[in-house]
Amino acid sequence: MKFKTGIVLLLTFAAFGQTIAQDKWESLFNGKDFKGWKQLNGKAKYEVRNGEIVGTTVSNEPNSFMATEKNYGDFILELELLVDNSMNSGVQFRSLSKADYRDGRVHGYQMEIDPSSRAWSGGVYDEGRRGWLYNMEINPEGKKAFKPGQWNKYRIEAIGNTLRTWVNGIPTAHVVDAETASGFIALQVHSIRKDETPGKEIRWRNIRIQTSNLQPSKPDGIFIANYIPNHLSPQEKAKGYSLLFDGKNTSQWRGAYKTTFPTQGWEVVENELRVKDADGSESTNGGDIVTLKEYSAFEFQFDFKLSKGANSGVKYFVTESEGNKGSAIGPEYQILDDATHPDAKLGRDGNRTLGSLYDLMTSKKIPAAQKAVGEWNKGIIRVYPDNRVEYWLNGHNILNYTRGSAEFLKLVSESKYKDWKNFGMAPKGRLLLQDHGNAVAFRSLKIKQL
Incomplete structure (x- = not known):
């Protein structure tokens, strides 16, 4: 009986441990509605369809953002997306919208979604502020990660001053920056001109986040863009920079x-x-x-x-x-x-x-x-x-x-x-x-x- 009881306790503990491991991830989207989200800036169409968030372009509207109501500082974010090959989009993180900054213009870090031949998907852009922090010309192997016309898995690690991105498991950007420590996450539908055809769609699903006990991914060999003056990150030191x-x-x-x-x-x-x-x-x-x-x-x-x-x-x-x-x-x-x-x-x-x-x-x-x-x-x-x-x-x-x-x-x-x-x-x-x-x-x- 003691032996059987021990087995039961071990199995129960193992199951509990597995639940804890799985609970590290928190879903940001319930698959039903926009609870916990709000739309900012432009009036592109956002809807929930088949358990996905679907964003649709609207002519002559500025960039539109479906943003989390909650701000996040250090986190690991994963999501999947499928985008029309003729449109541009992005995933905002540590982003802000303030009345005293360009009338509420969304600004902050963005992981690029770019299915065009330029192939800058996975790069980091400073929306509404400084522009490109990490374009993909500096990482030619990373340019090959995005798969046009297919579902792509995005990953962002924002831990301290280190911002890293992956597309389909391939490292795409590595930025060291101290401009913004916390902000919301948002799904962008890029603006289109009045004469452009509206109705192009981007779809997001399986949006999840970790915010505690974060374990950064192993170092990789891609270029590090450091925007902190006269500073060497631990990763740069490990690569031999002085x-x-x-x-x-x-x-x-x-x-x-x-x-x-x-x-x-x-x-x-x-x-x-x-x-x-x-x-x-x-x-x-x-x-x-x-x-x-x-x-x-x-x-x-x-x-x-x-x-x-x-x-x-x-x-x-x-x-x-x-x-x-x-x-x-x-x-x-x-x-x-x-x-x-x-x-x-x-x-x-x-x-x-x-x-x-x-x-x-x-x-x-x-x-x-x-x-x-x-x-x-x-x-x-x-x-x-x-x-x-x-x-x-x-x-x-x-x-x-x-x-x-x-x-x-x-x-x-x-x-x-x-x-x-x-x-x-x-x-x-x-x-x-x-x-x-x-x-x-x-x-x-x-x-x-x-």
Whole structure:
């Protein structure tokens, strides 16, 4: 009897334990009505049909949102969706609607639903605020996760400052950001113009959430977009990134051709490393600064902010061996206010414009990558062990070349660098931030050796 009683108790406990595990998930939609939800902004049609939420486009209406009445901070959210292949939508999270912000405009993080050929499903957009935080160009494998015309499973993990997304089990975005800690979850029906055909549908089902005892998914290999200035997340540290500027000191830099950091021309203000405005001349005030360490294959991330008419640049493979009287020599990621600085019209075919390989190769001009003067930009220079080089600007790949290739050598022979022996071909060198006599700010300088 004791043995049988023990078995019963064990089975009961096991069943109870299984119930507890299942109870970690809370359904956000009862399958019958919109209890616990409210519609915001536009007047797209929302209805409950066959245990699903169905959103339908209405012409000449702004973005519409079916939002939870409750706010959520840290959580794991899963849902399934089926969307018309010709429409756009999204899942809002940690989002807000306040009367004192653009008349109640919904704003906050959005996991993108994009069945178009652009294939940005799973990316993170800051609706009504900053725009794209993580477009899918930075994660080409993630672009393949969404299945047009089929049910897709979405997952969002918002834990602390870390925001991660998955589509059908494939990691799509990884954002580190501190803009909003809590807000509602909402299902978007995107606006359509007056002349567009209405009546396109998106369907949602199996909407569930966890809010306690959260266990984040294992680390993955996708790119991390960190919007907290001068900050390294634990995941970035694990991937091998380190800071070259912590917002306070310049201990990892010195003046080009010098043994110490410049005593003028540069300043650390508001956690930013700034070039002070002078007369616009090259390396005549504080002069360029270079890293103490040399690098060969690497990824260098840098945030930069231009003032009106400003000129600067990031150089690499700088050896300081050429004895130049002006700026130290090396391949350059051009930083420029194209609209007002005269250098934009010099060179050949725009090869001195923003994001170009200075005086050698013109960057792609992608409208979505362009930001107004005075806004922060995110640049990336990647140099692979096989000498391939990539330039990125605000999540977009804007330039590619290979050091030592026939194309590269031809470009050098036609440039201002033609008289510099083996230009850009040093096996290793320092990174350089240029002083061109214009006010430019830098922050979040991160390096990873490849």
